[in-house]
Amino acid sequence: MTKVIAFANQKGGTGKTTSAMNAAGALAEMGHDVLLIDIDPQASLTLGFGIALSKVERTLHEALMNPRELTLDDLIVQVREKIDLVPTNISLADAELDLVSARRREDRLRRLIEPVKEDYDFILLDCSPSLSLLVVNALSAADGVVIPMSTDYYSLAGVRLLLNSIDEIQYEVNPRLKIYGVLPTRYRANTNIAREALESVRQSLEGKVHVFKTLIRETVRLTEAPAQNKTITEYSPEHGSAEDYRQFARELLEQL
Numbered sequence: 001m002t003k004v005i006a007f008a009n010q011k012g013g014t015g016k017t018t019s020a021m022n023a024a025g026a027l028a029e030m031g032h033d034v035l036l037i038d039i040d041p042q043a044s045l046t047l048g049f050g051i052a053l054s055k056v057e058r059t060l061h062e063a064l065m066n067p068r069e070l071t072l073d074d075l076i077v078q079v080r081e082k083i084d085l086v087p088t089n090i091s092l093a094d095a096e097l098d099l100v101s102a103r104r105r106e107d108r109l110r111r112l113i114e115p116v117k118e119d120y121d122f123i124l125l126d127c128s129p130s131l132s133l134l135v136v137n138a139l140s141a142a143d144g145v146v147i148p149m150s151t152d153y154y155s156l157a158g159v160r161l162l163l164n165s166i167d168e169i170q171y172e173v174n175p176r177l178k179i180y181g182v183l184p185t186r187y188r189a190n191t192n193i194a195r196e197a198l199e200s201v202r203q204s205l206e207g208k209v210h211v212f213k214t215l216i217r218e219t220v221r222l223t224e225a226p227a228q229n230k231t232i233t234e235y236s237p238e239h240g241s242a243e244d245y246r247q248f249a250r251e252l253l254e255q256l
Ligand SMILES: Nc1ncnc2c1ncn2[C@@H]1O[C@H](COP(=O)(O)OP(=O)(O)O)[C@@H](O)[C@H]1O
Pocket: 011, 012, 013, 014, 015, 016, 017, 018, 019, 044, 129, 185, 186, 187, 216, 217, 218, 219, 220, 222, 223, 224
């Protein structure tokens, strides 16, 4: 059964895009077929795979607004043997406003995904850093959500806020939505501050939300890889960061 997984956190810079891209790399390496959907108008994921934004002609924005004229199939680009991508560009920002007055506005992405769902083992949604209608669409389309959380003191409050929103979405639009877990990212190994922040997250979420045992460490390789249009498992397969994302992929599979 295909799993649709949203990478969400309304805070920016928590490793959503990095985690979606590299989880896709690790899952593909394990032999799974993956579709990535870039739902952030900033298009970091699209850029990370080296797709020029000016080349993105037909867009997710159009498909969301005119689903009878444009389907996801029309937008999908094959970027690797086992990875497809729905790219985006800044025009998606307009979708936010256009959706407000649209009918079934929370449901549009889910309905776009439905016809292609069975073509993949995993569909990963890279969300924008907001709690906007696009993110609501992602959470309404998803079977589960992964919350990448940068391991510092200020992140926990943000995660609490997100958990409240998820609770509302579960109640109002998607009762199937699971929380697969909080993924600690940008972990500065060997610093007390990171250890303490992690400990307080674990304590505060204990019994409520899974916190992945995998820690994604802070390394410069993870910023270099997308600049070379590569996943970390391609760019630096032997590096600890590639291992971090492989371990995350394995733990995610256990979690499903
Ligand atoms: N584990 C990490 N180590 C080092 N840099 C990271 C790590 N995770 C993310 N980054 C960098 O931090 C920035 C924000 O990450 P990104 O994944 O784009 O966050 P988001 O999508 O949540 O806004 C990017 O420049 C990215 O390369």
